[in-house]
Amino acid sequence: MKRSLPLAMLLALSLAPAARAANEADYKAAYAAAEAASKEAAGMRNQWTVTVSTLAAAKKAADGGDFDRAVAAAQEAEALAKASIFQATSEKDAWKAMEIR
């Protein structure tokens, strides 16, 4: 599956309503939330590669001073991390449905 399709749709859904340009404080908060979710996903041994790369992209954008993109990327990373957590918890029992009996 093309990487860009799900990400693009995801971005559209998670557009932050904030009108004014994001600043460093917004970025720090968004990044902290994303990092916490990512750590939790890793703790459940169900981290996604795209979470890690999007988190890195957020940091890179912030280092470059582009806080709008950095916040968007951090929020996206958080969404991905939460999705992987949701996946891990729901799969705890869901896997049995697939089992060959």
Added chain:
Amino acid sequence: MTTTTGPHPTRRLILQGAAGVALLGLGNLPFGAAPARAAANDKYPEEAFKLKNEADAIKALYGKTVEPSDKVKLDAPEIAENGGVVPISVTTTLDKVTSISFFVAENPNALAASYRIPDGTLPAVANRLKMAKTTNVTAIVEADGKLYSATKEVKVTVGGCGG
């Protein structure tokens, strides 16, 4: 290549020792009574291998025109299992064959391999070639000074589901 932990006797020796091995009769002196029939010249066709386009490469290698012939049987997979290792072979019922070559049209350089078939060697070759993407593969047989060819399309793509 392999990591250096625990020297790997065979490969290490090959990589280091290869240059040192004296090669008898290196170079392009045709020795032994090479038959008079005009085999493609003995030198490595450097130019032909550098050319991108198939028609130029054929001209550089043979300098003659080619005509397709059903006497040339080209065996190539419909869908390549992997573009890096594609088994390709050719056989022919033509007589007095002196050279067989393979061209992969869409590769960076069209000419892939060229084989000189001395008298007494059967006109058939099997080898494994690389293909950058879906492409036509052409085998050309030089028989009694004339060129005959066969062409097949091989579909090539990467494997796996994502990453």
Added chain:
Amino acid sequence: MASSIRVRSTSNGDITEVQALIQHPMDTGLVKDSKGEVIPAHFIQQLKFECNGKDVFVADWGTAVSKDPYVKFSFKGAKKGDDLKISWTDNKGGSDTTTAKIA
């Protein structure tokens, strides 16, 4: 020294079938390694098979020949026990040679 050339030559009647597998990276010079540097072209250019003092097969190879290249052909005029000499040279001046008995 273990040679880079693995060869199988079997003769039945007058026809000898030869298969060879050669250990060589056959780098095209168009590929980058993990650090992003281009891996220089390193490929076998010529592979020669000689039997009873005569060339029985000569391969001129470009960069499109697979890694650890393989080739198969047959020729007439040799019998069991004859020596088949195989030698290759690559674009960096590397080379290797080996002699095998026809089975």
Added chain:
Amino acid sequence: MKARSALLLGSLSATLVAFALTSPRVIAADKVDPVADAKAFQNFYFQKFPDVKHEDFVNGPYSMNEDMKRQWQEKEEFPPYEFALDAGKEMFATPFKNGKTYADCFPNGGIGIRQNYPYFDTKEGKVVTLELALNRCREANGEAPYSYVKDEMASLTAYMAFTSRGKPMDIKIPDDPRALAAFENGKRYFYTRRGQMNFSCASCHVQSPGERIRAEILAPALGILNAMPIYRSEWSGMGTTSRRFVTCNSQTRAVPLEPQADEYRDVEYFLSYVANGLPISGPGARP
């Protein structure tokens, strides 16, 4: 809301595929019954592919597609793993600095025993794979362990697999609750969806073996480890079971675990046990 949407996107295609599995699911009692599991697993494939000979399943994609099988047979005439095999044979006989060799670490001198790996070590209470046993043997003799995903480990396991070629897989589950738990954990891992693609091993190797994912044909899960280690044209090199698990994970965009993690050892235990009776065909050549 955002979290769900991400998962929804990823799993949309997969859930459609899941609905294809219409056979009614009876939630089995919690008791783990490997013998029944293995029988059901094998019958699933024997019924789904009635004209594939049972022992052919170990040839993975080549048991599913004629054109691929022909390319494989042509490669098998002089297989690309030939060098790894020779290197493995030589390494296996080369003594360590202390004079011992691998033969001293393994039953029967390490020859013809691959079909019994992985086994459940009751002392350690965990599954021990062939790759783990090889590295432990090296460490016990003062040698540095090899990488689990690189050539040396692949060459060694290629040679050991070669000495067992044709022997039926023969994995035992001792009467030990921890062994049953390891088997169940392996089964859970095999059927659990992961990565943004939201695929489990079963999504590809149970629901769609024989189908194409771009250039490749999906192998059936039955006997999928019998050909390990494999020379993959894609890697233009050898790959161990560990390397295969790690790369499969990254393809579904799941961050891989470290090689020889418990989950990988258990899923290898599960997959090998349910393939009991099918011949070892390693080392293998694959796309």
